[in-house]
Amino acid sequence: MIPAEFDYVAPTTLDDAVRALADAGEDAKIIAGGQSLLPVLRMRLATPPKLVDLARVAELHGIREDGDRIVIGAMTTHYELQRDPLVADHLALLRLATDTVADPQVRHRGTLGGALAHADPAGDLAAPALALDAEFTVCGMDGKRTIPASDFFVDYFTTALRPDEIISEIRFPKHTNCHAHYEKFTRVAQAWSIVAVGACLQVTDGTITDARIALTNMAPVPLRATTVEAALVGNPITPETLRTAAAHAADHTTPTTDSNADRDYRHHLARVLTTRALTAAAGA
Structure with a gap:
């Protein structure tokens, strides 16, 4: 099927992305990797008036070490998670769960932030994020806040994100030498x-x-x-x-x-x- 008509914007900064999402209203959708959203659009189970594409927002990409934390940008792909040494050394459960996600094509395009924000109860990355005590840094028009994984998932396909908020990064305590x-x-x-x-x-x-x-x-x-x-x-x-x-x-x-x-x-x-x-x- 063909999706319903929508407007499209591809900001290059997080501030611009938040502003574009807020300006578009509550029915707008963020597109990250698109591996969950695009099938929904094609079947017209969702008909958002605008899509805000995060692919060009450089600050949402990457994996880094920050003291006793591993910080993963929301737009980091599953493929990158599978191959990053910091994830392998300190977040073995997350890497092993990522290995089971769909197929190589999906893992090259799908993103950690997109999968977690989608909040499908059958998705493979939310439960490891919960078990590893992840924290979500989210940005909206009122600024930045942190949501622990224990509070982030609310119901089927529902999270604690407000309509104008975007996940910028996910912060994990190190779980080094974990048997996973x-x-x-x-x-x-x-x-x-x-x-x-x-x-x-x-x-x-x-x-x-x-x-x-x-x-x-x-x-x-x-x-x-x-x-x-x-x-x-x-x-x-x-x-x-x-x-x-x-x-x-x-x-x-x-x-x-x-x-x-x-x-x-x-x-x-x-x-x-x-x-x-x-x-x-x-x-x-």
Whole structure:
């Protein structure tokens, strides 16, 4: 299908982008990589009067180290995340989740900020961002503010962003020497997650000292499996510990029933995939 008619603007600075978005009104849309927005436009599920393209805003690109943080520009592509040494060294869970996103063509065009702002509960990067305690720096007409990942995702395809706000960067605490794995279940290759689980473990002298377990598509928003985390921390990293903790993966989750899987099957998948993710992470 052909999208409905819209105006288009491609600013070169963040200030100009914010101003263009505010001037266009609440129905305007930002286009980042376009990998989620363009299909929606083609099917006319959205008919925005204006698109604000962020591709030429240089300050939104790049990955850098800032003390104990890794700072990733919102327009950084999945391809860049996969290959950056800072991400590999300090944000292993994010890199592993990025490896599962769609196909190489999408990863070359899709962006971290675009994927997170889209807030699809089946998207693979929101849950790792939550587990790794990411913070979103957003800019609007009233200035700049910071939103923790725990407050950013509000509901299906809904975030805490105001209509005139743009994500400028995502800041992650370093998770160096993390034992990480991302386990994803789909019906066909390169598809959205039916359920996925990310695990990030810190281990000292054979004991789990920190555990961060992320659940994808087990609720309208990404979830931390806090019951699993509590069952892991302070215990030896043994197969029995991992299995016992993983049995709680479906606790406090509210998955949907749809054509891909019903609620009970997603509960089962969460437990199985958590066992696999923890086992793989423990062996990393």
